[in-house]
Each structure stands twice: as structure tokens, then as C-alpha cells.
Amino acid sequence: MAYDLVIKNGLVILDSGEVKTDVAIQNGVIAAIGSDLEGSKVIDAAGLIVSPGMIDAHVHISEPGGEHRKDWEGYTTGTASAAKGGVTSFLEMPLNQVPATTDGESLQIKYDAGQGKLRSDVYSYGGLVPYTLKKGGIQELDAGGVIAYKCFMATCGDRSIDGDFMNVDDYSLYEGMRQIAKTGKILAIHAENSPITDRLGEIAYANGETTLKAYVATRPVFTEVEPIQRAILFAKETGCRIHICHVACPEGVEAVTRARQEGVDVTCETCTHYLYFQTDELDSIGPVVKCSPPIRDKKAQDGLWEKVMSGEILFVTSDHSPCTPDLKDKENAFDAWGGISGLQNNVDVIFDEGVQKRGMSLKAFADAIATNVADRFDIANKGRISVGKDADIILIKPNAPYTLQAEQLEYRNKISPYIGREIGAQIATTILRGQVIYSQETGVTSEFPGQFVKC
The missing domain is CATH 3.20.20.140 (Metal-dependent hydrolases)
Known part of the structure; x- marks a missing residue:
């Protein structure tokens, strides 16, 4: 089966600990975790941490x-x-x-x-x-x-x-x-x-x-x-x-x-x-x-x-x-x-x-x-990389220092005490319910896939 998206080769943080494996996403939900998964789209996460x-x-x-x-x-x-x-x-x-x-x-x-x-x-x-x-x-x-x-x-x-x-x-x-x-x-x-x-x-x-x-x-x-x-x-x-x-x-x-x-x-x-x-x-x-x-x-x-x-x-x-x-x-x-x-x-x-x-x-x-x-807060469908959960996943680039500049901030008012500080890791990709909403290559999405969630 070819899933909508597969994240391959990353170090994935699971409830049992971290493991190098693939994560497959179908219809915005984590559908499978394992080896040699196939996807219509693939993100190569080699060298990256795959986190909720x-x-x-x-x-x-x-x-x-x-x-x-x-x-x-x-x-x-x-x-x-x-x-x-x-x-x-x-x-x-x-x-x-x-x-x-x-x-x-x-x-x-x-x-x-x-x-x-x-x-x-x-x-x-x-x-x-x-x-x-x-x-x-x-x-x-x-x-x-x-x-x-x-x-x-x-x-x-x-x-x-x-x-x-x-x-x-x-x-x-x-x-x-x-x-x-x-x-x-x-x-x-x-x-x-x-x-x-x-x-x-x-x-x-x-x-x-x-x-x-x-x-x-x-x-x-x-x-x-x-x-x-x-x-x-x-x-x-x-x-x-x-x-x-x-x-x-x-x-x-x-x-x-x-x-x-x-x-x-x-x-x-x-x-x-x-x-x-x-x-x-x-x-x-x-x-x-x-x-x-x-x-x-x-x-x-x-x-x-x-x-x-x-x-x-x-x-x-x-x-x-x-x-x-x-x-x-x-x-x-x-x-x-x-x-x-x-x-x-x-x-x-x-x-x-x-x-x-x-x-x-x-x-x-x-x-x-x-x-x-x-x-x-009893949020049953988020917070873990686990089959059946929302595919809300981030890829982190470890040991990748950068110095934060004001122009890198997405805030309306670009002020922050972290400006000018060297931070030793980077966010490479952010995925919300299977959709990439940020990547270092393409920036923040122009779409608005977020939702108000009512409990």
C-alpha cells in the first residue's frame, strides 16, 4: 500500500523510546510505524529527530x-x-x-x-x-x-x-x-x-x-x-x-x-x-x-x-x-x-x-x-507518535547552531529576548494532521489548515 506520506530514516520518539523507523500517514492520521513503508510522498528524515x-x-x-x-x-x-x-x-x-x-x-x-x-x-x-x-x-x-x-x-x-x-x-x-x-x-x-x-x-x-x-x-x-x-x-x-x-x-x-x-x-x-x-x-x-x-x-x-x-x-x-x-x-x-x-x-x-x-x-x-x-488536558488524539493519532509531527535538526535574527521571527511585532542568541538545534519541518505547515526549504505555508478544537 502507498500511504499519503511517509517519513523515512528518522530517529522517531515513541512511548517506548526512540527508534530508527518509518512513519506512514493516511488521511491526516498516523497509519503505520515500521520498516520499508511506501508513500505517494516521502520525506527523508535521515539525521533528524522525529518528535510529536x-x-x-x-x-x-x-x-x-x-x-x-x-x-x-x-x-x-x-x-x-x-x-x-x-x-x-x-x-x-x-x-x-x-x-x-x-x-x-x-x-x-x-x-x-x-x-x-x-x-x-x-x-x-x-x-x-x-x-x-x-x-x-x-x-x-x-x-x-x-x-x-x-x-x-x-x-x-x-x-x-x-x-x-x-x-x-x-x-x-x-x-x-x-x-x-x-x-x-x-x-x-x-x-x-x-x-x-x-x-x-x-x-x-x-x-x-x-x-x-x-x-x-x-x-x-x-x-x-x-x-x-x-x-x-x-x-x-x-x-x-x-x-x-x-x-x-x-x-x-x-x-x-x-x-x-x-x-x-x-x-x-x-x-x-x-x-x-x-x-x-x-x-x-x-x-x-x-x-x-x-x-x-x-x-x-x-x-x-x-x-x-x-x-x-x-x-x-x-x-x-x-x-x-x-x-x-x-x-x-x-x-x-x-x-x-x-x-x-x-x-x-x-x-x-x-x-x-x-x-x-x-x-x-x-x-x-x-x-x-x-x-x-484529555486531548486523546494528539501528543504521541502512535497509530491512530493525528499526524502532528516535527523534524528537529540536532547539533545545528544558528543565531536568531529579528527578521526570522513570524510575530507581528518582531521583538524577543532570544534575538542574538545562539540556539543549538533547528526545526526542519512541521506537519499538522499530515500537511506540511513549515519547512526550511519552503517556509511557512500560505494555507490555513488549523482549526479551533472544541472540547
Whole structure:
């Protein structure tokens, strides 16, 4: 039999480990794995790693952006950068769009805004905010197909923008968990103690502090760990499944591990930038690398890598949260937008830093970028190279260093802290449901085969 497409001669990452074999694709699905498979089209992957495509569980797209964010990241550029970076699917956060995705109507507005603009598949988060609880917003979002929910325990949103996101108070968090528990879906949480971090920031600003190092000092480790512990306590009380986003310190991971050992349904992620940058270099890079929770010191970074390697951190995400250049171009770091553009440089950086520099196994790498995300969020048809799964596959060129240039970025606004950095691996090809959506030879596809996936 001649399959639609066969990937030959690559080192394929399977659940059992890596093996040199062929992968056959038929009608967008992996149809066979073995030797001497024949295809109408063939990709020679000799010398390449054949991995499941990344499922990035934490991405912000700002479409529709309304009057205030119309020049931020949109679906066309966001999914192009995903394709070029080896991200075949991502879970899109419910904020930075205007209106934020907090009920059935705003969810449909978002779906309409992205129609015909997707190069990768997109799953949607619904927002837990105080004003949705009395309006049935949680239930409407569930019926509309969101994959999970998201809330902020840290201050967020712009109160001057009608329909913008906002953080929860303790009662809203508790009641939101009660309602979300009935859906069976997960609540993802940005865990920072807002009264303390906000006040420490105000004091530092009033004292004339301007640096990123000073900004990091206003968000000490305990202000991340305490709300993680509080969220876990609420989860115990309500039975809500929870996931802690972008953990920046090993102490936060340890709180999650202890709770999981006690039977709480809780997991956590970290981000590529926490595994790559450290506090002492931030001011030499500038506000382009500002985020929250902040990038911590080398000791924290080493501790996070240990947690990734041990499996305590379930997966790694980008927390791609771009803005326009003017919001980053600030002399005072406290005035700059807190978000990093990283969607295009997840896979290559993690492969280089984890596999090539730290000896991470290929199976653990695939787990951290794809398999564990699919398992946690109940995505049955993705996340593995296995017969019957969607043919979402990436080819990685190992030991192939390149220096990232701004013009190589597919983002609408070509800013990133990785610009000028040498990265030791490259994405050669990205395949979504059997269709090549990026290759080094042809670039990003001009077609839009991506879909909004409703759960």
C-alpha cells in the first residue's frame, strides 16, 4: 500500500523510546510505524529527530484586539510563528483579547475573529473572573467547548478597557472552583500574592528604583508559593482539578508535589524563559525579558531543571504574551509591559538546553512538550507518535547552531529576548494532521489548515 506520506530514516520518539523507523500517514492520521513503508510522498528524515509536535499549553493571542490592542499578536502571525517553531497546537489564554473570553458570547466573538486564519490547531481557555459567576459564564464556556479555565490571583487587566480581564478575589476563586468542578475541567491559575507584590512595587517605584533586578526583588519567592498553597487548599475543599501556570521557583513545584502526594488533583508547568535566563543578566537585555512571575536567580533555574528532569514539572510552555514595541521600550523597567514573546523558540531552545546540554532523554523531551499536555488536558488524539493519532509531527535538526535574527521571527511585532542568541538545534519541518505547515526549504505555508478544537 502507498500511504499519503511517509517519513523515512528518522530517529522517531515513541512511548517506548526512540527508534530508527518509518512513519506512514493516511488521511491526516498516523497509519503505520515500521520498516520499508511506501508513500505517494516521502520525506527523508535521515539525521533528524522525529518528535510529536509541541502542544504549547500557555499562549496569548490578542485578536480581536479592539481599539486598544489591534496591533498586538493576531492569529495569522501567531499561528505562523507556532508552525515555524514546531508548535502544532496550542491552548489559548482568555485574556489580552478585547473582550476577554469570559462567557458564551465573547467565546463566539473570538472564534469568529480567528476563522480562516489558523495555521496550527487552537484550543481555547475560558476565563474565571468575578463578573461571570452570577451570569452563568462558566456553564456557557463549558457548552462552547473550552478545554479548561484560567484565573489570576495576581492583579491583571486594564479597568479603563470595557470587557478586559480581571483577577479573582478569594470568594470568586472559591465559588469559581465549585462551579468548574461540576464541569470536570481544569482551572489553570496564575498564582502571585497581589496585595504584597503590588505594594512592594509601589514602594520600589516611589524610592526611584528602575531596574529589572529591583522589579524581581518586589516579587519574592514566598509571594508565589503562598497563593499556590492557598489554591491547593481551595481545590481540596471544592474538588476542582487545578494546574499552576508558569512556576518560576522550585519551592512552588515542591508545594504542588506534596499536594499531589496527598491526593489533590494538581499539576504545574514552567516556561522556557525560566530555564534559559537568570536575574543577573536581565538588565543587560532590557524590558523585553520582563515577565511575571519574574525570572529568578541561577539557583532557582538549576532547581527548576531538576524538577523538569524528575517529572515533577509536567510540561514546559512559552507563556507567549507579546505586545507592541512601545510598551517594552521604557527606561524604567517598572513601566514596561510584563510579557515575553517566545512561541517560536520553545522547541529548539528546550531541545538544545535539555537534550543536548543536560542529557535529557528524547522520551522525556517529548513528554515535556507534548505527551504530558495531551494527557493532562484529555486531548486523546494528539501528543504521541502512535497509530491512530493525528499526524502532528516535527523534524528537529540536532547539533545545528544558528543565531536568531529579528527578521526570522513570524510575530507581528518582531521583538524577543532570544534575538542574538545562539540556539543549538533547528526545526526542519512541521506537519499538522499530515500537511506540511513549515519547512526550511519552503517556509511557512500560505494555507490555513488549523482549526479551533472544541472540547
